[in-house]
Amino acid sequence: MNKTDNIHWTDDPELLEQFALNRTEASARAGLELHLRSCEQCRNAVEAERTLAAGVRMLGRDQLKTRLKHRLEEPAKHIPWPRIMSAAAVIAVIVVVGVYNHWFESQELQQMSADDNLAIRQEEQPVVTQELDRTEGDDVRFKRKLEAGKEAPSAELTPESSPQSLKNRRTGEVRAGVEEIAKSSTEKSEAASRASGDKEAVVLRGAAEPQRDAYREREFAASPALRADASEGIWVEGTLLAESGDYFMEDQPKETGKRDQNELGRAKDESVFNKKALVSKSHIAGGQAPQVSQRPQSSLPATKQKQQKLSSANTVTTLFERTKDGVNMTIFSDIPLHQSDLDNATVEQVTEDSLIVQLAQQKIGYRIPAGWMTQKGAKVETKE
């Protein structure tokens, strides 16, 4: 039997659904609609089916809209990745450059710090001769290499540790720097040979020393703050001590580097300095009290200025120089002092390797190599 002829065709649930959802063919639909005009029961059935479909659709739309709103409220899923990747790339480049610069600078400072370590050895004359011979051999080999190829100097030929050399390497002016250093190195070698007759020991450290010394001499010559005979001086970092007199230093203070108040506050009982030492006003044992002078920090060599910036605020960079008349102390500090303060400065040797200098109300503690202040006839190699 044809379904369209069924008096209550809506009793067929599948046909009812297809009609309500407009899925029936047009030819069949006309007959079904004709029947609906005369059948209220069928009209109600179709209406109920359409209401059901409308309700389901409404639920589906509402649920989809809710999910869409949630998705739009999730910021993480709508991050503009291209922009973020670009920003990340820029940041990565900055970090890499920063890390490289930091590493480069730390290496530079580390080398400078190593250079600051003073080496004083009173050696037998044959040892000195042997060392000097080796130095001369290095110089000759160095010059021979330069003359041989006029090629770009290798790392072996350049004093890698010197800031000037590093600068040259950055700017591509390596050749000029090396030639200049080679020249200075020769002069240094000759000076060392002359000095060997003074019965003073010179300790040389490896093949790179001649070039490094050449650099140092050049830097000294360029600095008006430094003496011509600065080869007999040492750089020492002093520590500002508390004015109350309750000051002290740790047993093994660093010659260079940072030293903060907390460090000073430790090991009170084991301190080298103590209040009694100042009160006793003892003088330099077996020697003459140093002459104290002051220069501004700006007159420090560039390398020392860098170190000073990295040091703690209570650090005073000081140059101890031995001259014919005795020992001179040059304090590189911006602390305002009068000439009278410097003239009346009290220098007291507390132990063999420790000094306290009192300038006006300020006290500065130094750790110097044992015996250096009273030493006569020992030539000291400086690292600046």
Place this chain on the structure above:
Amino acid sequence: MRPALFFLHDDARILDLIRRGDEEALVTLYHANKRAVSAYVSRNSGTQDDAEDMLQEALVTLWERVRSGRFTYSAQLSTFIFATVKNMWLRRLAHHRKETPMDIDEDASANGDPSPLDSLIESERTMLVRDALEKLGEPCRQLLLLFYWEERSMNEIARVMGFANADTVKSKKYQCKKALEKLIYQYR
């Protein structure tokens, strides 16, 4: 510069995502059309919230049509969305002004002109069904949504829901409708 036909690739990709049921396609379309829709609604007495609501409605309409197979690609998706938003917004404005818009789409003018009372009653009935559906169990709700909303065939529903065959789906659908009727009677 983007090639002139580049949008075809984008639209095809988005339509494919919708057909596969990936709602992320709607998010993409939302962001791509937000500015144009906001400008239009704002120019026609609407607010930002109105614009967002209209855009979401248009996206849901697109989803329905694509998922039910009733969508014909005759213009860019952005054109379809903007036209849908425009029709819906004019209809809403007309409803507020009690005026008839000039270009109401086929859905709006379907089945003659019911009286306001009939519309209200029909709306309440629809809401009743909707609320009852929310109380229905998840399998029945999903089955009815697939059949009535997404207009899937029995075989497709069987495959999606893991039933043995179309006859099983018919049987399950009959049971679900009976359960829904019971809920509706309880609501009444």
